[in-house]
Amino acid sequence: MARQGHSEALPLRRLVRAPNKKKLTVHPAIIGSILPILLLFIWEGLSRLDVLPTYLLPAPTVIVNTIIELGADGSLWGHIGITLYRIFLGFLLGSGAALLLGSVVGFYRKAEQFFDPIIQAFRSIPSLAWVPLFILWMGIAEASKVTLIAVGVFFPVYLNVVSGILSVDRQLIEVGKMYGLSSFQLVKRIILPASLPSFLVGLRSGLGLGWMFVVAAELMGASQGLGYLLVLGQNTYSPELIIASIVLFAVLGKLTDAVLKKVESKSLHWQDRMEQR
Amino acid sequence: MSLQVRNVSKEFENRKAIENISFSTERGEIIGILGTSGCGKSTLLRAVSGLDTSYSGDVLLDGHVCKHVDERLGFIFQQPRLMPWLSVIDNVSFGLNDRKEEKQEKAGRYLDLVGLKGNERDFPKQLSGGMAQRVAIARALVTSPEYLLLDEPFSALDAFTKMKLQDLVLEIWEAYETTILLVTHDIEEALYLCDRLIILKGQPGTIDEELFIDEPRPRSRGSAKLAAYKEHILNRLELTTPVN
Ligand SMILES: Nc1ncnc2c1ncn2[C@@H]1O[C@H](COP(=O)(O)OP(=O)(O)OP(=O)(O)O)[C@@H](O)[C@H]1O
Ligand SMILES: [Mg+2]
Numbered sequence: 001m002a003r004q005g006h007s008e009a010l011p012l013r014r015l016v017r018a019p020n021k022k023k024l025t026v027h028p029a030i031i032g033s034i035l036p037i038l039l040l041f042i043w044e045g046l047s048r049l050d051v052l053p054t055y056l057l058p059a060p061t062v063i064v065n066t067i068i069e070l071g072a073d074g075s076l077w078g079h080i081g082i083t084l085y086r087i088f089l090g091f092l093l094g095s096g097a098a099l100l101l102g103s104v105v106g107f108y109r110k111a112e113q114f115f116d117p118i119i120q121a122f123r124s125i126p127s128l129a130w131v132p133l134f135i136l137w138m139g140i141a142e143a144s145k146v147t148l149i150a151v152g153v154f155f156p157v158y159l160n161v162v163s164g165i166l167s168v169d170r171q172l173i174e175v176g177k178m179y180g181l182s183s184f185q186l187v188k189r190i191i192l193p194a195s196l197p198s199f200l201v202g203l204r205s206g207l208g209l210g211w212m213f214v215v216a217a218e219l220m221g222a223s224q225g226l227g228y229l230l231v232l233g234q235n236t237y238s239p240e241l242i243i244a245s246i247v248l249f250a251v252l253g254k255l256t257d258a259v260l261k262k263v264e265s266k267s268l269h270w271q272d273r274m275e276q277r
Numbered sequence: 278m279s280l281q282v283r284n285v286s287k288e289f290e291n292r293k294a295i296e297n298i299s300f301s302t303e304r305g306e307i308i309g310i311l312g313t314s315g316c317g318k319s320t321l322l323r324a325v326s327g328l329d330t331s332y333s334g335d336v337l338l339d340g341h342v343c344k345h346v347d348e349r350l351g352f353i354f355q356q357p358r359l360m361p362w363l364s365v366i367d368n369v370s371f372g373l374n375d376r377k378e379e380k381q382e383k384a385g386r387y388l389d390l391v392g393l394k395g396n397e398r399d400f401p402k403q404l405s406g407g408m409a410q411r412v413a414i415a416r417a418l419v420t421s422p423e424y425l426l427l428d429e430p431f432s433a434l435d436a437f438t439k440m441k442l443q444d445l446v447l448e449i450w451e452a453y454e455t456t457i458l459l460v461t462h463d464i465e466e467a468l469y470l471c472d473r474l475i476i477l478k479g480q481p482g483t484i485d486e487e488l489f490i491d492e493p494r495p496r497s498r499g500s501a502k503l504a505a506y507k508e509h510i511l512n513r514l515e516l517t518t519p520v521n
Contacts, residue, residue, distance in 0.1 A: 171358050172358060174328055174354075175354075175358050175360075175371070177346055178326065178328065178346055178350075178351075178352045179346075179348075179371065179372035179420070180346055180347075180348060189371075190360070193360070193362045194360075194362070196362075269400075270363075270400045270401070270402065271361065272361070272401075
């Protein structure tokens with residue numbers, strides 16, 4: 001019996017067997033959704049039985065209703081729209097600047113010596129510490145928010161671009177040199193494609209930070225946006241509004257990440273990766 | 278039409294890797310550079326290729342000093358070094374500057390030559406080691422180099438693939454009259470392929486002996502004459518490796 005238990009613990013064995021056994025194959029998404037659904041039911045039940053105080057934690061159905069109402073009166077689209085607009089602009093600016101500066105620093109040793117110390121110094125400042133200064137400089141309108149998001153997005157993208165370029169296989173560059181490629185051609189035909197995976201990783205973690213900073217930016221004062229709904233919910237004692245906003249953040253964050261992931265797997269199909277088995 | 282190496286020396290951080298290497302080749306000759314590990318074979322080949330330019334002495338191509346990479350030279354490395362993001366056919370046509378259709382047509386022809394017709398659309402991750410090395414061979418040949426430099430091109434392959442690819446090199450050599458410089462530490466490979474062997478020895482590496490292999494092609498891998506050569510080379514090289 002002990003032997004059997006042992007062999008079942010070996011993941012390899014399952015992998016090998018899976019194809020020829022026609023046991024019911026449960027999609028991993030289904031397994032993964034069992035627990036959340038169960039918890040939702042318990043939560044709903046407890047709320048209906050008045051075990052959970054509704055002024056602190058309203059039932060899931062109440063939250064869903066809040067979202068539906070917001071959608072019905074049209075205000076939801078404005079909030080989502082402005083939040084997406086801010087993150088899109090900040091993401092574009094931040095990752096664009098990071099790509100530019102990261103490429104220069106990656107390609108030229110001299111540029112690295114010149115730029116890297118100051119960039120590392122700025123990196124050690126927690127980005128939220130910029131908030132008061134940005135508000136002072138640019139007011140509370142869009143500019144300061146977009147800047148904050150851009151700053152948040154910049155660093156992960158920058159770091160990944162630089163390390164991507166620095167870790168390009170020297171052997172591949174030699175192949176290019178053997179065919180007499182110029183520096184520009186080397187960049188275009190070898191260095192850029194070879195560092196693309198790292199750049200995309202940077203974009204994805206940059207986007208994650210972008211979502212974090214859009215919340216911060218909207219908390220610090222906004223008249224519209226999902227972050228504004230958080231503040232509104234706090235001020236009007238409506239937890240359902242806060243949780244609705246959190247849910248929307250989660251859904252949007254996941255959706256935008258899925259878009260990037262799609263781009264990644266489309267453009268990196270040539271990679272020999274564990275994930276693809 | 279010849280490759281000439283004149284007094285080439287190379288130093289790494291005050292340590293000499295090769296010293297005063299001189300030899301010349303005739304058109305269509307296959308020259309083997311044989312030596313134990315660390316005696317500077319790769320260093321010599323990189324100097325000849327122009328990938329490394331910080332050496333002293335001269336490399337002459339067709340009578341002119343040439344201290345940069347040249348399109349007359351093709352290099353086949355020990356590892357395939359394919360661009361993982363390019364399909365097989367795009368890897369083969371990597372060094373070509375023609376129009377797209379022409380590139381594809383040429384690349385296709387050379388893929389056929391190395392027996393990989395039908396794998397054009399594959400990506401390097403889908404290839405076995407031997408297939409990848411064959412793609413690399415096709416990539417080096419597609420620009421029709423007059424000189425082929427090979428740095429232990431088959432050392433990572435199994436015995437069968439190795440023999441097949443050695444025969445492939447001979448076929449190419451026959452068809453294109455390429456002058457070949459082959460670095461290897463596989464004595465049998467050197468004896469099977471080469472017209473002449475240059476034996477490097479010591480650290481820094483110097484030429485110990487030049488050996489003409491006087492055996493008509495096609496050669497038999499098991500021939501007694503080659504075995505005698507092997508014996509001779511082994512004796513020669515064993516002097517350099519102290520028994521520990
Ligand atoms: N980049 C480098 N920096 C410093 N020393 C080096 C470098 N490359 C090679 N060497 C030294 O030069 C000598 C010759 O090296 P080389 O790579 O040419 O040997 P090799 O004959 O090709 O050996 P192998 O058969 O193992 O490939 C060695 O002693 C090595 O330590
Ligand atoms: Mg070597």
